[in-house]
Amino acid sequence: MKLGTKINLILIGVVAVTLTIGFWVIVGIEAGNIENQVVGDTNTVTKLVQEDASRVLAQTQAKTGITPDETAYLKKIVDDAFLFGKTDPKAAYGFFHDIIIFDKNLSVLVNSGDTKENFSNDDPIYVKIRQDVLSGAKANAEYERLNDGNDNSDVLVYVSPLIIHDSKGDRIVGVIETHAMKNAYQDRVNALRARMLGVGVVFTAVLVIALAIILERQVVGPIRRYSLVAQKVAAGDLKQQVEHTSNDEIGKFGEVFNLMVKNLRELDQMKSDFVSVAAHQLRTPLSGLNWVIKLFIGGDLGPTTEYQKKMLDRAYEAEQKMITLVNDLLNVSRIENGKFGYKFEKNDLALLLKTLVSNVDLAAKEHNIEVKLEHKGEPFPEFVFDSEKLLMALQNITDNALKYTLPGGSVTITTEKAGDYAEIKISDTGVGIPKAEIPKLFSKFFRASNVIHLQTDGSGLGLFISKNIIIQHGGQVWVESEEGKGTTITVEVPTKESLLPKQQEEEGTAWKTQVSQSGEATWKV
Secondary structure (H helix, E strand, C coil): CCCCHHHHHHHHHHHHHHHHHHHHHHHHHHHHHHHHHHHHHHHHHHHHHHHHHHHHHHHCCCCCCCCHHHHHHHHHHHHHHHHHHCCCCCCCCCEEEEEEEEEECCCCCEEECCCCCCCCCCCHHHHHHHHHCCCCCCEEEEEEECCCCCCEEEEEEEEEEEEECCCEEEEEEEEEEEEEEEHHHHHHHHHHHHHHHHHHHHHHHHHHHHHHHHHHHHHHHHHHEEEEHHHHHHCCCCCCCCCCCCCCCHHHHHHHHHHHHHHHHHHHHHHHHHHHHHHHHHHHHHHHHHHHHHHHHCCCCCCCCHHHHHHHHHHHHHHHHHHHHHHHHHHHHHHHHHCCCCCEEEEEEEHHHHHHHHHHHHHHHHHEEEEEEEEECCCCCCCCEEEEHHHHHHHHHHHHHHHHHCCCCEEEEEEEEEEEEEEEEEEECCCCCHHHHHHHHHCCCCCCCCCCCCCCCCCCCCCHHHHHHHHHHCCCCEEEEEEEEEEEEEEEEEECCCCCCCCCCCCCCCCCECCCCCCEEECCC
């Protein structure tokens, strides 16, 4: 997962958790306030009804009963308290269900709701609560019950005593029940939650986007650019440098990184200069030594014994290896300094491959290794490439295949057209390459750990030179290898002139790897 994605996910998580906790605390507080408001308003209205109803009932205690006019007056008191003169119950407080006044026998005197409902068949539990308040066993009571209507919503019931004050003292002469719809304030709480959720989502999105933009510009973006530059430097392009525009830690890191690359560039240049000078200085005496040894071997300087001739042959072989090493060092130096030089013109790939097989035939026979040349499909027409350089690249690869294939094995060179590219596969039945070491295969001076004991000599420069030649042809090279079973190196070069690089420069190349299901490692450059 990318760094920016990780930071954004962490940021979203932290902001979301923080805002969720904060918003739910606010919602909890506001929900409590709304509920307290409902309870407070209910109590206020109940007290108003109590006061007015007490005055009416105090005047009728001397009578045998309540007259219809007085009942109507009580009804008006309840209605006024309930509706405040409005005809739509929802236009009043918005949370009352109804208000009921019971007399001392718990018969309904007034009901703001269904006037026919007398609660005579009410649940004994609720009747007991009214009796406790009527008897004074409880100062008041509250409970929840299911609405008898069709909506099956919960009703909050508040039971208060109806007290009259006269010459006989304070007496409880009835009960007032106020029914409030629980969902009245729950709807308001839910609406508050919905609003807070919407605000939270918008606020979180804006905050996260703003912080993500800041992080992208100040942290993730620079790190990404530094990483790309570091990859190019790791691939060998020491001309790279990072651009830093800030004075913070990331900017300081850019300065240190540039200084490090500069030092590496200077060291690399010193090394290249040393290699170039050393190779040039070695080349002249080696050429002279080669000339003298050949004179001795040819008998031009007098007769030699068989033992002397054998020693001279060994000296000549060692001297040839030294010349090859010097030439490789010079080629690497020219590649790194962009002075390798290419001559692109139309050439015949089939003729080049025949030359390649001819060049390696003697060494193959000496080691009892069969070299096969195969072509699939139609013959290649002539196309533009540097025959000398491409032959050098393919011969380096083939020489490696021969070196690390045991006697009795084989090396197969297969060619095939792949779209606008010529594909050349060089496969051997050799010792293979350890999977962990494949990414280093085209590096300078690299030799696999499992082949050093097979061939003690070798510069480790041949494949580095081959890779650069192939890249300068606009092609690519990749490796498929399994230790103990062999190696296949595939080379692709374009057959269309338009695919050739316009500028022949030595540039670092990114590496890409993939592993097949069989466990064989593949590496492309």
